[in-house]
Amino acid sequence: xxxxxxxxxxxxxxxxxxxxxxxxxxxxxxxxxxxxxxxxxxxxxxxxxxxxxxxxxxxxxxxxxxxxxxxxxxxxxxxxxxxxxxxxxxxxxxxxxxxxxxxxxxxxxxxxxxx
Amino acid sequence: xxxxxxxxxxxxxxxxxxxxxxxxxxxxxxxxxxxxxxxxxxxxxxxxxxxxxxxxxxxxxxxxxxxxxxxxxxxxxxxxxxxxxxxxxxxxxxxxxxxxxxxxxxxxxx
Numbered sequence: 001x002x003x004x005x006x007x008x009x010x011x012x013x014x015x016x017x018x019x020x021x022x023x024x025x026x027x028x029x030x031x032x033x034x035x036x037x038x039x040x041x042x043x044x045x046x047x048x049x050x051x052x053x054x055x056x057x058x059x060x061x062x063x064x065x066x067x068x069x070x071x072x073x074x075x076x077x078x079x080x081x082x083x084x085x086x087x088x089x090x091x092x093x094x095x096x097x098x099x100x101x102x103x104x105x106x107x108x109x110x111x112x113x114x115x
Numbered sequence: 116x117x118x119x120x121x122x123x124x125x126x127x128x129x130x131x132x133x134x135x136x137x138x139x140x141x142x143x144x145x146x147x148x149x150x151x152x153x154x155x156x157x158x159x160x161x162x163x164x165x166x167x168x169x170x171x172x173x174x175x176x177x178x179x180x181x182x183x184x185x186x187x188x189x190x191x192x193x194x195x196x197x198x199x200x201x202x203x204x205x206x207x208x209x210x211x212x213x214x215x216x217x218x219x220x221x222x223x224x225x
Contacts, residue, residue: 004158031211040124042117042204042217043159050211058212090158094213102147102208106158 004107006091012113019078021110023091030096032074033104034066036087043090049074050096081114118142119207121216129224134192136219138205141186145207150179150190153202195223
């Protein structure tokens with residue numbers, strides 16, 4: 001059974017702290033994604049990675065960085081958390097290549113509050 | 116600038132009737148379209164998809180229609196059931212990335 005796990009369901013951090021959000025998938029998927037979900041804005045793509053050590057900016061990369069050292073793990077880093085980064089963060093993974101669908105599998109999400 | 120738009124934030128229908136959710140996109144490079152369903156406190160789950168070479172795909176009560184010339188797709192749910200109440204996201208993909216709309220909250224009343 002497909003599984004994407006995220007390190008925390010709820011997280012509270014202070015302004016200026018460095019924050020790490022971890023995502024692990026067990027499906028040997030090449031592609032991994034980080035989104036944030038905000039009311040009225042839906043899911044906005046922050047970064048994605050199409051292979052180990054490869055990354056591309058999404059629509060809202062400012063204030064974030066990512067790391068993909070191993071195929072199964074994709075980390076989102078907030079270098080200096082700010083209150084406008086309070087949001088629900090969702091990680092997803094997807095197989096790449098011929099014969100694979102475009103379907104993404106999502107983790108349960110991390111609700112981050114920055115105070 | 117959102118490349119995928121769902122202009123109706125909410126929709127309410129009676130149990131047994133048809134639900135129609137709409138989605139528009141701007142990027143002509145998108146070649147695959149998906150619908151996801153999301154319950155509170157859970158990640159989105161895949162519902163149904165369609166390739167740009169087709170104009171219709173059906174799976175049980177769910178049908179997705181694609182109008183490429185209008186850059187428009189829709190999801191039909193027939194008959195609607197109370198368990199279908201959730202937020203529905205439209206998504207579009209071009210090569211490696213994936214973009215989502217803002218979502219439509221569907222409420223199916225018994």
